[in-house]
Amino acid sequence: MITSNLTGVWLCMKHEIPALLTSGGGAIVNNSSGYGLAGTAIGNVPYVAAKHGVIGLTKSAAIEYAVQGIRVNAVCPGWTHSEMVDPALKALSAVFDCIVTNEIPMRRIGDAIEIARSVLWLCSDESSYVTGHSLVVDGGQRAR
Numbered sequence: 001m002i003t004s005n006l007t008g009v010w011l012c013m014k015h016e017i018p019a020l021l022t023s024g025g026g027a028i029v030n031n032s033s034g035y036g037l038a039g040t041a042i043g044n045v046p047y048v049a050a051k052h053g054v055i056g057l058t059k060s061a062a063i064e065y066a067v068q069g070i071r072v073n074a075v076c077p078g079w080t081h082s083e084m085v086d087p088a089l090k091a092l093s094a095v096f097d098c099i100v101t102n103e104i105p106m107r108r109i110g111d112a113i114e115i116a117r118s119v120l121w122l123c124s125d126e127s128s129y130v131t132g133h134s135l136v137v138d139g140g141q142r143a144r
Helices: 001-022 045-068 083-090 093-103 111-125
Strands: 026-031 072-079 136-137
Touching: 001 026, 001 045, 026 045, 026 093, 026 111, 045 072, 072 111, 083 093, 111 136
Parallel strands: 026 072, 072 136
Antiparallel strands: none
């Protein structure tokens, strides 16, 4: 879990940053999670630790490379339809119905396109003064 979710991000940045420095700057958007901002009692300790690490890595790199024209942010999705989540939604439908009803103010699971649009915004010139930010896209779950 740490290898793929934290070390993998670090290794990507290890190669992205020199390329962006050579080309005059740019934007990096790392993938964290709502669980990178808060813990959980559902038994995902390694996942939570890795996603918290991604946010720390994002903030540190943002500070270090801002003056060189590289913006580094993270997107923190909540529950989102995907090949990983959808089977769990079916297998544990009562559990997810409870989560959606009691924890997500928008009362639904997100779609991947909603996460993609957030990433595109963070990469665009429209977010040119945003760096070191963890953008939560979770239907309001973390607002609680």
